[in-house]
Amino acid sequence: MKINIKELSNKYLNTEGAVVVFAFNVEDGYTFQKPALLFDEKTSGALSNAANSSEFKGKFGQIVELLAPNGVAASRIILIGLGEMDALNPLTSEQVGGKVINKLMYSGEKSITIVDGVIAAHAAFGIRLRSYKFDKYYTTEKNSKKNSIATVTFLTVGADVSNRAFSDLDKIADGVIMARDLVSEPGNILYPESYAEQIKELKNLGIEIEILNEDAMEELGMESILGVGQGSSSETLIVIMKWMGSKNKKVQPLALVGKGVTFDTGGISLKPGPGMGDMKFDMGGSAAVVGAMKAIAGRKAKANVIGIVGLVENMPSGTAQRPGDVVSSMSGQTIEVLNTDAEGRLVLADCLWYCQEKYNPKFMIDLATLTGAIMVALGQEYAGIFSNDDELCEQLIAAGKTVDEPVWRMPIGEAYDKQIDSDIADMKNIGGKYAGSITAAQFLQRFVNGVPWVHIDIAGTAWKQNTSSIAEKGATGYGVRLLDQLIRDNYED
Ligand code: BES
Ligand code: ZN
Ligand code: ZN
Numbered sequence: 121m122k123i124n125i126k127e128l129s130n131k132y133l134n135t136e137g138a139v140v141v142f143a144f145n146v147e148d149g150y151t152f153q154k155p156a157l158l159f160d161e162k163t164s165g166a167l168s169n170a171a172n173s174s175e176f177k178g179k180f181g182q183i184v185e186l187l188a189p190n191g192v193a194a195s196r197i198i199l200i201g202l203g204e205m206d207a208l209n210p211l212t213s214e215q216v217g218g219k220v221i222n223k224l225m226y227s228g229e230k231s232i233t234i235v236d237g238v239i240a241a242h243a244a245f246g247i248r249l250r251s252y253k254f255d256k257y258y259t260t261e262k263n264s265k266k267n268s269i270a271t272v273t274f275l276t277v278g279a280d281v282s283n284r285a286f287s288d289l290d291k292i293a294d295g296v297i298m299a300r301d302l303v304s305e306p307g308n309i310l311y312p313e314s315y316a317e318q319i320k321e322l323k324n325l326g327i328e329i330e331i332l333n334e335d336a337m338e339e340l341g342m343e344s345i346l347g348v349g350q351g352s353s354s355e356t357l358i359v360i361m362k363w364m365g366s367k368n369k370k371v372q373p374l375a376l377v378g379k380g381v382t383f384d385t386g387g388i389s390l391k392p393g394p395g396m397g398d399m400k401f402d403m404g405g406s407a408a409v410v411g412a413m414k415a416i417a418g419r420k421a422k423a424n425v426i427g428i429v430g431l432v433e434n435m436p437s438g439t440a441q442r443p444g445d446v447v448s449s450m451s452g453q454t455i456e457v458l459n460t461d462a463e464g465r466l467v468l469a470d471c472l473w474y475c476q477e478k479y480n481p482k483f484m485i486d487l488a489t490l491t492g493a494i495m496v497a498l499g500q501e502y503a504g505i506f507s508n509d510d511e512l513c514e515q516l517i518a519a520g521k522t523v524d525e526p527v528w529r530m531p532i533g534e535a536y537d538k539q540i541d542s543d544i545a546d547m548k549n550i551g552g553k554y555a556g557s558i559t560a561a562q563f564l565q566r567f568v569n570g571v572p573w574v575h576i577d578i579a580g581t582a583w584k585q586n587t588s589s590i591a592e593k594g595a596t597g598y599g600v601r602l603l604d605q606l607i608r609d610n611y612e613d
Pocket of ligand 2: 384386460461462463464
């Protein structure tokens with residue numbers, strides 16, 4: 121599907137294919153935008169007749185469809201309500217784009233012309249996000265309903281400005297889509313080695329890649345992450361991505377760290393059968409980091425950014441870690457592994473320690489599908505954030521609002537921290553019955569060595585049960601836009 125943004129002219133009145141026009145909501149009904157008015161005239165009032173007889177009020181998301189109208193070349197005219205005029209913004213424009221493509225992608229139409237009214241760049245972005253579908257494994261006609269749209273053309277005033285804005289958003293969409301693809305892949309296709317191969321492709325964008333294999337990790341004393349992968353026949357890997365986009369290559373890098381458990385069976389503390397298949401998405405944190413690196417490098421962000429992902433499969437087997445085992449992490453701190461299903465924190469512990477020791481970052485942000493408990497607290501609407509740095513939290517909260525990937529700050533502190541003290545080692549990998557997301561965060565904090573840090577628990581937001589206006593149900597790619605926006609707003613030259 122090709123998306124173009126062109127300067128507005130009256131040519132659209134003779135365009136073939138689907139044409140989209142807009143109306144706003146006003147007190148006593150709707151008011152057509154000029155292109156809608158012109159179409160109404162050309163069709164001898166067919167558009168207003170249809171609007172009037174379908175209770176169209178121009179409310180946000182309302183749609184009127186006119187098929188093969190007399191007097192114009194268009195095969196259909198779609199009239200969309202934008203709500204109240206001053207409520208239109210980048211996010212609502214995105215949603216409108218999503219609604220347009222959702223309405224038309226299986227219609228058999230080949231082209232869509234969208235005539236002025238929304239913020240074209242953001243609507244185009246919404247079209248890219250909403251048209252994504254993970255359909256590569258369908259083989260039959262019935263399942264593989266294909267998007268028939270080949271071109272989408274926006275006609276807008278100031279097309280050059282919109283095109284510039286879209287060129288960045290297009291790269292961000294590439295990142296979101298890569299993250300969704302990674303999260304959607306099943307565990308037999310995406311395992312540490314195959315995952316690392318996919319990440320290597322980011323070299324094309326100027327990202328440097330370095331990989332630590334099990335030997336290298338052993339050398340570094342990373343028993344914590346190695347213990348998690350001990351039962352798997354796949355090799356545990358840490359992949360490091362470097363984007364040095366700042367003018368000054370010596371400027372302290374920003375660090376993004378992701379949990380990449382390509383499948384989480386729970387290990388010997390085996391999860392129950394029902395729903396276990398969902399645990400292919402337990403690498404969602406790492407996918408957000410990989411996707412964000414792709415977006416950042418794609419749009420050539422002027423910042424130095426390090427991405428580190430711990431890739432490992434958590435399996436039960438004769439060689440698997442036992443509940444009760446004690447391991448020594450790279451930091452030197454020892455961990456009593458009382459539950460092998462609380463493995464994400466064991467992966468991140470060594471990744472975070474390695475990150476701060478090797479790269480002296482300005483801050484570290486880790487993302488992980490870390491706890492079921494975060495869904496109990498926040499549902500699927502907000503990701504939970506845990507942090508030792510107020511300013512960084514404020515920046516993330518603001519970025520989350522801008523891109524509609526919201527975060528909610530949760531407390532941490534001494535009273536929670538002592539719940540992970542162990543009788544026989546420096547700490548244990550589970551807390552008590554309550555506050556499971558917080559005790560998990562306390563565990564991570566013991567490995568950040570005082571560096572400004574935020575942990576984002578995305579267990580509730582990485583995968584959605586319901587389709588939204590910009591995403592089909594399934595992998596959301598949550599985190600890519602959030603991280604990109606944080607960097608764009610605060611950390612570029
Ligand atoms: N990957 C899971 C967390 C998770 C659960 C994500 C459900 C999404 C949906 C994590 O590794 C895990 O199993 N956590 C345990 C921790 C517990 C054993 C302390 C949990 O949340 O139950
Ligand atoms: Zn687990
Ligand atoms: Zn897990």
